[in-house]
Amino acid sequence: MTQPVNVGQDAIRIAGVSWSYPHADAPSLRELDLRVRPGEFVVLCGASGSGKSTALRLINGLVPHFHDDGVLTGTVTVAGIETTTAELDAIGELTGTVLQHPRRQFFTETAPEEIAFAMENFGLPPERIRERVSGAVAALAAGVPVGQCLRDLSGGQQQQVAIAAATAHVPGILVLDEPSSNLSADAVQRLVDTLAELKAAGTTIVVAEHRLRYLAGLADRIIVMRDGRADLSWTAAEFRAVPEEVLAREGLRGAVRASTAPELPATGASVRTAANEAQSGAAPDRGLALAGIRCRLGGRTVLAIERATFPAGAVTAIRGVNGAGKTTLARVVTGLQRSAGTVRLDGEVLTPAARQRASAIVMQDVQRQLFTDSVQAEIALAADAGLPPADVQDVLAALDLAPFAERHPLSLSGGQQQRLVVATVGVCGRRVVVFDEPSSGVDRRHLQSISDQIRRVAADGAVVLLISHDDDLLALAADRQLTLTPPKERR
Known part of the structure; x- marks a missing residue:
């Protein structure tokens, strides 16, 4: 009771x-x-x-x-x-x-x-x-x-x-x-x-x-x-x-229409934890290639990938149930998680430290990625070579953040913080970019602007991985998909 x-x-x-x-x-x-x-x-x-x-x-x-x-x-x-x-x-x-x-x-x-x-x-x-x-x-x-x-x-x-x-x-x-x-x-x-x-x-x-x-x-x-x-x-x-x-x-997602998962082609992969078992072809000349990836946490295998390729200039959706290893894959790719196996970018093997330098990630809890005392300073910090003030304003305007340029990032709402971190990743110029549930706390109107930012990062030549359960976002932003299921191995 x-x-x-x-x-x-x-x-x-x-x-x-x-x-x-x-x-x-x-x-x-x-x-x-x-x-x-x-x-x-x-x-x-x-x-x-x-x-x-x-x-x-x-x-x-x-x-x-x-x-x-x-x-x-x-x-x-x-x-x-x-x-x-x-x-x-x-x-x-x-x-x-x-x-x-x-x-x-x-x-x-x-x-x-x-x-x-x-x-x-x-x-x-x-x-x-x-x-x-x-x-x-x-x-x-x-x-x-x-x-x-x-x-x-x-x-x-x-x-x-x-x-x-x-x-x-x-x-x-x-x-x-x-x-x-x-x-x-x-x-x-x-x-x-x-x-x-x-x-x-x-x-x-x-x-x-x-x-x-x-x-x-x-x-x-x-x-x-x-x-x-x-x-x-x-x-x-x-x-x-x-x-x-x-x-x-009103910026509201549709309430009564059934949500239909977008039909996306499977990326080339041979993944022990994946639902789509299509064999990969040769590694792309420009892109990311994974081989023999094994990751264990707490005594259990949480990710096992034989081969997977992610081409540059495209958005690959990483899908699967909770616990399938999606965020672990993101951490491996960005050098934040130890694992067995190799990760190659444009044919070159990358150490975890090299992956960190080559990549950027939007985490699920974006407060952990805010470091400065103003929104515009956060954008400027993320730009490796520095952005002219006019370009900073363009980035802020694209994600409806211009009115908050002088605000402290931690004073923003959750959705505004999410858009700010998406913006910082968009200007950092990294070759591999991972978006991990970037639409949490995001309304209908800003879903489109976040999708536009994701597409722009890919158009600039980056390898983009999009982890999301949000079918609305996937329909707007993704080109192909890799679907993971939890590993059966529990030893």
Whole structure:
């Protein structure tokens, strides 16, 4: 049973809330009003930077308790308690949170420990903790090697553990920030099943999301955020009738049309972990060639590639379920991960150090790649030979970042940070460029601009690998594909 909300009481009440982060030029929320009924499933959508994630931080108390030097006006009530005066642990007992980048919310080493962590802190009886951990681990086992260290799991697998950990203490309210961003299609279906079970049990659920298709059968209400306000509100029935041109105008991904995976030709490969087993021909004169790649983590083989070739001037999509080895492949190619085998670029064998010098990568958690004190300085740093100021402005304008040129990168929204790192990779002039889930946190309009940047990097002659579960992005940007499946070897 979920922790109850009193009958007749709003589960969540946000009344006239404005919020400014420390040193921000403008408020992130402006007179936001939002009421969520007990057991209601609400989706917050809208353009990057519209205030969705900040609204979630109001609900779980991170605003203002964690960001305690910002400016807050208005009131926030969750399950009858005012979050500004309540202790953060009291709010935590009533709510569960899943962040967009789950590694930021982990406190332990393994999935069972992480699932138990919150319950132990809330003082639940040991026998109840053991029972709930056992059930959660059994449910995860279909898609997650639950005995592995959390840091060795893929981003999608970490996301699944985070959801299990956030719901183990059975909170009455669950908030999720872009929960599908790193999930493969099978993992998204498991997410849907989990959310449906929680909704049926009476849990109040608020999701901030750009990818709306998978939520079409779950949501009771869809709210479009704009400039820190709740600008539009649709019931589920109303949303299904919204014309495509309205969705496009609001920067929203289509919600009711079935997503069709793009049909891409297979790249030449002989890959023990790949679903497409086409034999490769000769290595390209210009491009990347892999041979005999073997990588083991935590005592298990996570990647095994006999041969694979990736031509220069083209975008190769790397596809596969969570845990298939996609990010490991990216780390091998860019010299960040030790492995057996050889990696050749234009016929020359590259050491890991040489791969690092020849390559660039957009990671899943882009905050780890931001180093300077302004957006335009981040672009200038990335350009090896330096870019003229006019060219820097052109890059910023292409990804709708020009208004934030003087802003500190860490003050941007998640989607804006994603676009900034895509921009830095686009100007760095490296021969091998990897984009690892570059569309997480990205709205419809900026999906096209990111696709344009990826295509431009390839057109400049780079070998481009695009790791993504986002069929919309793949349809726009990819030329060919390599599909991986998890290795069978577990020794």
